[in-house]
Amino acid sequence: MERTLKPAARPRVLRVPAYAKVNLGLEVLGVREDGYHELRTLFQTIDLHDDVVIRPRRRGLEVRCDHPDVPQDERNLALRAALELRRHAGIERGAEIAISKRIPVGGGLGGGSSDAAAVLMALDRLWAVGLGPAGLHGLARRLGADVPFFLVGGTALGLARGDEVYPLRCQVRGHVVLVDPGRPISTAAVFARMDRGLTARENSNKIFRFVSSDLEGFRAFPILANDLEQAALEEAPDLADQVGRIRGILIREGAALAALSGSGSSFFGLYDDARRARGAQSALTAAGFIVLRARTVSLDQYRNSWARSLGAWRDARGSNQSRSRHHGDHGRQGHPGRGRKAEGLRVHRV
Secondary structure (H helix, E strand, C coil), rough: CCCCCCCCCCCCEEEEEEEEEEEEEEEEHHHHCCCCCEEEEEEEEEEEEEEEEEEECCEEEEEECCCCCCCCCCCCHHHHHHHHHHHHHHHCCCCEEECCCCCCCCCCCCCCHHHHHHHHHHHHCCCCCHHHHHHHHHHHHHHHCEEHHHHHHHHEEEECCCCCCCCCCCCECCCCEEEEECCCCHHHHHHHHCCCCCCCCCCCCCHHHHCCCCCCCCCCCCCCCECCCHHHHHHHHHHHHHHHHHHHHHHHHHCCCECCCCCCCEEEEEEHHHHHHHHHHHHHHHHCCCCEEEEEEEEEHHHHHHHHCCCCCCCCCCCCHHHHHHCCCCHHCCCCCCCCCCCCCEEEHH
């Protein structure tokens, strides 16, 4: 039986952005008892995004996407998100979900997870469920390890499977140059390859050193690395030569950080100003690569984007903010690094 909901003034169509992310650093500490991997990662939202348009229906859920490699059945994470929310809320509402892809598919930029989080947030508003980011967190964790981050955004520390998310007090501001090799890599295959030589590590602390660093500017970023890069290149050896060339160009053009994002295959460089980023983009394009340029998105910018997209949704600055703190604001919750700066190219204190 459909649950009775309070009447609410709800838009008939919601258009929301689903932003990409890069991993500024990623450490794989070992395999957990539940079979997942114990991770430590630094997430960073960037302004490259998919467009998600949701129209309400009385019954039935449907997803459409303009990219041929994105499934349009229950393998699609956005559709699964809608199904999970409907089941959790005990309602029989429907929706039509249309996704316009800009984020490369299978590139380690979190496009599918971001689409799923966007659907959770939008349908929570459209169906007047009223959970907000804090209430949606459990559903997001069941959908995938990256999905909870996209309920938070900005610069954030990810622990456990990456699904315990702690926004950093200082937010990185900079320019990102992305290279899309056009060759998806299976995340499961990369982790399986890494497992063959993985030993449990308790003392890997590069990310904690970065978060707690008193260093300024460029000097902090070389601390960071992506533990999955070697396994990804072993899984896709055809990319190894390309990555060497890409990294060389990015560093030559002044990147503070040049790394694989997630399990790949997208590679990125982080810059402190637009001029250097444009120079890297031009050099990589001249070398024959597919190149995108973006800017980082801070925690406040991310919240404000959702506030604009969802109208009266109050979590950006309103009373729901205190509810969402269980996601872990490391400056308030006493997480490692409390009271110390995570310096970046430019940092913005929240």
